Amino acid sequence: AQKVTQAQTEISVVEKEDVTLDCVYETRDTTYYLFWYKQPPSGELVFLIRRNSFDEQNEISGRYSWNFQKSTSSFNFTITASQVVDSAVYFCALSEYPQGGSEKLVFGKGTKLTVNP
């Protein structure tokens, strides 16, 4: 079965520091998708990125960047020059395709990031 591990339960940094959130996954599928979602204190789940298993190119979006390495089954997320507004719980997720069913997401347990002023 699919599994997503976010080993860092909580991280605390000072504003402007760079921070990397780790995500390691397990799957037997050859085609799969990886996701990151952000859950700010207000509670909603905000989609950040989707990456398919055939695309190992790193992605950068503003202060956010993602490093996908199939060799280590990792999909890490880096925030550069962190800001207080980045404080949230971040979830890594993996798509799973049950036989006869539609895609479902398997989530990691989340990493709570606190950015202090």
Added chain:
Amino acid sequence: DTAVSQTPKYLVTQMGNDKSIKCEQNLGHDTMYWYKQDSKKFLKIMFSYNNKELIINETVPNRFSPKSPDKAHLNLHINSLELGDSAVYFCASRRGGGTDTQYFGPGTRLTVL
């Protein structure tokens, strides 16, 4: 023009009661989901519907009954509420026919007293 909406946002009720949570999406998506987030923030899928048809049922107690009157709506009815049902329930939707991103509603915080 909210993409995925849920009502109510908060629900406080007594044990043993029956309650419903409603979800609507205006994205034209074919597939809708219910996820449960427990007190430790762990997110787990409960149900998935594709074009009003139940596709995924993740061994959820049969006190939980989803209903999809049309592909834009997926409601969750819960009978005989228990303390352990207290959680945040998220609705999500995505375009069918392949893989795509799931977009989540704002969540409904259910508290059972």
